[in-house]
Amino acid sequence: MYFDEAPKSRLEDLYDFEEQVRELRTSIRRRNRLIVLLGLRRTGKTSLLLSCLNAEKVPYLLLDGRVFAGRQVITREELLRQLESSLNEALSRAGFARRFLGALRGLRGVELSLPHLRVSLGWAPPSRVADPLEVIKALARRGRLILAIDEAQEFGKLAGYDLTGPLAHLYDYVPNVQVIVTGSKVGLLRDFLGEENPRAPLYGRFRVEIELPHLGEREAREFLERGAEQAGLRIPPDLQEEVLREMDGIIGWLTFFGARCRAAGRADEQVLRRVVEEGARMAAEEFQNFLVGREAAARRYRILVRRLSEPARWREVKEAVERAEGRGVPGKAVSTLLQKLIDAGFVRRVEEEYRLADPMLRRASLMGLI
Numbered sequence: 001m002y003f004d005e006a007p008k009s010r011l012e013d014l015y016d017f018e019e020q021v022r023e024l025r026t027s028i029r030r031r032n033r034l035i036v037l038l039g040l041r042r043t044g045k046t047s048l049l050l051s052c053l054n055a056e057k058v059p060y061l062l063l064d065g066r067v068f069a070g071r072q073v074i075t076r077e078e079l080l081r082q083l084e085s086s087l088n089e090a091l092s093r094a095g096f097a098r099r100f101l102g103a104l105r106g107l108r109g110v111e112l113s114l115p116h117l118r119v120s121l122g123w124a125p126p127s128r129v130a131d132p133l134e135v136i137k138a139l140a141r142r143g144r145l146i147l148a149i150d151e152a153q154e155f156g157k158l159a160g161y162d163l164t165g166p167l168a169h170l171y172d173y174v175p176n177v178q179v180i181v182t183g184s185k186v187g188l189l190r191d192f193l194g195e196e197n198p199r200a201p202l203y204g205r206f207r208v209e210i211e212l213p214h215l216g217e218r219e220a221r222e223f224l225e226r227g228a229e230q231a232g233l234r235i236p237p238d239l240q241e242e243v244l245r246e247m248d249g250i251i252g253w254l255t256f257f258g259a260r261c262r263a264a265g266r267a268d269e270q271v272l273r274r275v276v277e278e279g280a281r282m283a284a285e286e287f288q289n290f291l292v293g294r295e296a297a298a299r300r301y302r303i304l305v306r307r308l309s310e311p312a313r314w315r316e317v318k319e320a321v322e323r324a325e326g327r328g329v330p331g332k333a334v335s336t337l338l339q340k341l342i343d344a345g346f347v348r349r350v351e352e353e354y355r356l357a358d359p360m361l362r363r364a365s366l367m368g369l370i
């Protein structure tokens with residue numbers, strides 16, 4: 001069923017992306033050590049990841065960076081909590097519980113509750129603190145393991161603990177472990193992985209990159225039609241065209257619309273208006289999260305996003321800032337801020353023009369939410 005909002009976790013529920021599915025499954029089978037899934041927000045990264053992981057039947061741990069999107073720093077305790085819940089989730093999936101429990105027995109800071117098949121990781125210093133790297137190495141001693149890190153760039157905010165050091169160690173010394181990372185903030189993910197920084201722990205390690213594109217118009221239409229058919233909905237042709245214009249090939253927004261239609265039991269203009277309003281609020285909140293810790297430049301970022309609700313060239317963006325501030329602004333300052341918005345996945349550059357990557361952020365801007 002396409003029109004279900006939760007990330008898909010089975011290949012049967014996944015629309016298309018055949019090429020990406022093939023690439024990811026092949027990379028898993030070939031035991032590529034570092035696999036990177038890139039795509040703007042709501043392009044289906046988590047769905048692709050979960051569906052392929054489940055199809056390949058290799059035990060995995062899934063860390064979710066997304067929950068930290070609105071945060072400036074994360075503590076080591078929070079990392080351990082994430083690891084703990086990923087372990088418990090892995091234990092609840094069939095097949096690997098014995099292997100996992102056997103591997104974890106006796107590790108520092110790890111407590112097992114055998115009757116309930118649960119693990120808890122200690123975090124209170126000095127002696128009972130579990131070491132994430134030791135936990136993963138112990139599991140890998142008994143066989144293959146995939147460490148999947150969704151929205152991995154968020155773990156760059158860990159205070160006093162650099163996760164990329166242990167990841168580089170796993171890459172170099174623990175061949176049983178494959179690491180798969182995803183990120184919607186593509187520039188930030190590249191920074192986290194240290195692609196251009198020779199001193200970064202993961203610098204220079206070979207990685208397979210898989211990119212998730214927006215759907216083309218034909219595919220987006222097909223997705224809506226098939227989704228509607230599965231859900232027993234009829235989307236009138238005019239409305240369908242409007243949805244396609246509004247959602248700009250982003251599978252997550254198309255799904256959101258479809259799911260709301262299912263809930264309402266009908267597809268009409270009113271449902272679309274509500275979806276767009278809610279989508280705009282969500283996009284505005286994501287942008288708000290981005291501004292956390294960037295308060296000094298927040299006003300300028302807002303000016304940029306408002307201006308980019310229509311595509312604009314660099315000069316036009318600069319003029320918009322100058323007009324809003326009533327004075328000249330150095331070009332370098334504008335370029336830096338634009339680049340940060342691109343790195344965080346809010347803005348795309350298409351040839352000489354800059355534009356908002358997410359049509360709902362554009363809506364948010366037009367609604368005065370930015």
Ligand SMILES: Nc1ncnc2c1ncn2[C@@H]1O[C@H](COP(=O)(O)OP(=O)(O)OP(=O)(O)O)[C@@H](O)[C@H]1O
Pocket residue numbers: 002004005006007008013014015016017039040041042043044045046047048066184251252253255256
């Ligand atoms: N191939 C697909 N077929 C059907 N539905 C999909 C597909 N890909 C994504 N979706 C749906 O689109 C929405 C967004 O998907 P998902 O969460 O996987 O994307 P994402 O790129 O991880 O998003 P985010 O950037 O928000 O983390 C979800 O509701 C999901 O069910």
Ligand SMILES: [Mg+2]
Pocket residue numbers: 045046047066150
């Ligand atoms: Mg995701």
